[in-house]
Amino acid sequence: MSRIGQSRIGLSSYAFFWQLSDQVSEPLTIHDALGRAADLGVDLFQICDYAPLEDMDDADLAAVRATADGLGITLELGTKGIQEVHLRKFLHIAGILGSDLLRSMFNTPGHTPTTEEAVDIFTQVLPEFEAAGVRIAIETYEQVPTQRILSVVQAVNSPFLGICSDPANTVAALEMPQQVIDQVAPHVLNMHIKDFAFSRKQGWVGFTYSGAPLGEGLLDYDYMVEKIQPKTRNINQIVEHWLPWQDTEAETIRLENQWTQQSLDFLRSK
Template identity: 55%
Template sequence: MTIGLSTYAFFWQLSDRVEKPLTLFDVLDRTADADVSLLQICDYQAIESMLPGELRDLRAAADQAGIELELGTRGLAPEHLRRYLDIAEILGATTLRSMVNSTPAEAEECIRLVLPRLVDQGVTLALETYEKVPTGVLVELVERIGHPRIGHPRIGICLDPANVVAALEHPRTVIDQTAAHVVNVHVKDFTFAREDGWVGFKLIGCPLGEGLLDHAHLVDVVDTRRINQVIEHWLPWQGSPDYTCLLEEQWTAHNLDYLRSKQS
C-alpha cells in the first residue's frame, strides 16, 4: 500500500479564496516535503488547459521528486475520458478516477467504448462511490463489464465511505459491498455537527480517528496491501485564509501520521 495525497488535501490552498493559490508544482513540493510518494490530481479542471509541454514538465518534476501521479475527473463521456487518458499518458498516470453522472446503461456504453484504450494504455478506471449512485448499482455496473466476482482488470471502484452518507447508506456496509472491486481508496474522516439553533445537522470533515469513519474495518475488509490510500479533507472554511490553510496543513500532517502508525 502507498499512502498518497489528493489535491483535495490542498483544496483551500489551491483555491481563489487565498491571495496566492498554490500551483501543481507547489503541491508536488509540499508532497515531497511530507515524504509522500503519491499525488492524485483530482477534479483539478485547470489541468485540461495545460499544454503538452507543461504536462511533461509536471511529470519531470514528479519523477525527480520520486512521486507517482494519479488523475481524477468526473463523468464518463468517451471524448472526455479520452482527453483525460491523453493527459494520463503524458503524466505516466495508471489510475484514472471518475464518477458516474448518467444512467447505468449509458455509463456502461461509455466505458465499453474506451475500454480498449484503457487496456492498451494500462490505465485502471476507478469509479467512485458517492450519493448520486446507489452502491449496489455501481457494483453491478462493474460486474457487468467483467467477471461477476472479480470484474475487469481495468475497471474498479474508488471507495469513499464518507460520500454515501448523504444517500443514507452506511459507510461500513458500503465497504463490505465494494471490497472485491476496490482499486483506490479516498481516506477522510467525517462527523455530524448541529446547525445553529439545533435546526438540523451538517456533515463535515475532521482529522482521522476523531470521527465516524471505521478505518480499522476498511483495512480489515479491503486489501490495502495492494491498494493506494489517498488522503482528502472535508475542511469547512474557517473564516480567514491564513487559519483555514494552517488547519488544512495540520490535518494533512495528522492524517499522514495516523495512516503511517497503522502500518507499523
C-alpha cells in the first residue's frame, strides 16, 4: 500500500501522459493505466484532464470504477473549468467513480470568470458537493494569480473548497514556488508532485522550462512538505510529470515509466 502516514501517494493520468495519448502507436486505455498503477503498488489514481472521460456514459464510468475496485485502487477526479453545469456534470461523474475530490482550474476557452463570478458559482454549487461528500480543489497555475484564487477560497469559506498545490505551474507568471507554497499552505486539499528545471536552449539563446525527475530539479520538496504538512492533514500527494517528447516513441515511454518509478521511490523514502 502506498501511504506516507495518513497521506497517500497516488499517480495521476499525467504520469502516463504520452502513453495515454494518440502520439504512441498503441495507446493505453484508462483501464490499462489503472493496471499499471496497481503493478507499481499504488492504490490511489487521479484521472485528471482525461478527455475520453467526458464522452463516457454511466455504464462506461461504472466499468472504470469496477476496474479500480478490483485492483484495490481509490479514484480521484480532475477537470478544467468552473461553470455550474460543468461542475455538476463532474459531481455526477465523481459519484459513479467514488471520488471524494474534484480538482479544477478557473479558466477554459470562452469562460474566464471574475473573482466575484467565481465566488457566486461556488456559493451556488457547493451545497450539492457537500451533500455528496466531494471537495473541490482549485489548482495553482499561471493563468490566474495565486492571490486571486485564494481570495475566492477565503470569500467562500467552506471546508469543501480549497487548493490543489502545484508550485511548478506558477513560475511562468513569475510567482516563485516558495512564495506560492507559503500563500496556499493553510488551504491545501490536494498536492500535485512534479519536479521542474530550466535548461539552456541550443546556442545558449534562452531557456526551456520543463520537467525533471523528482529530486533532481528545483522543487524544494522538503520545504513544501514542512509548510503543508500532508501527513498530519491527510492530504494526498499525486505524481505528475512534465516530460517532453523524446526522439522516439520507445525512448519517451521508457523515460515516462522511469520517472514514475523514481517519483514513487523518492516519495516512499520520505
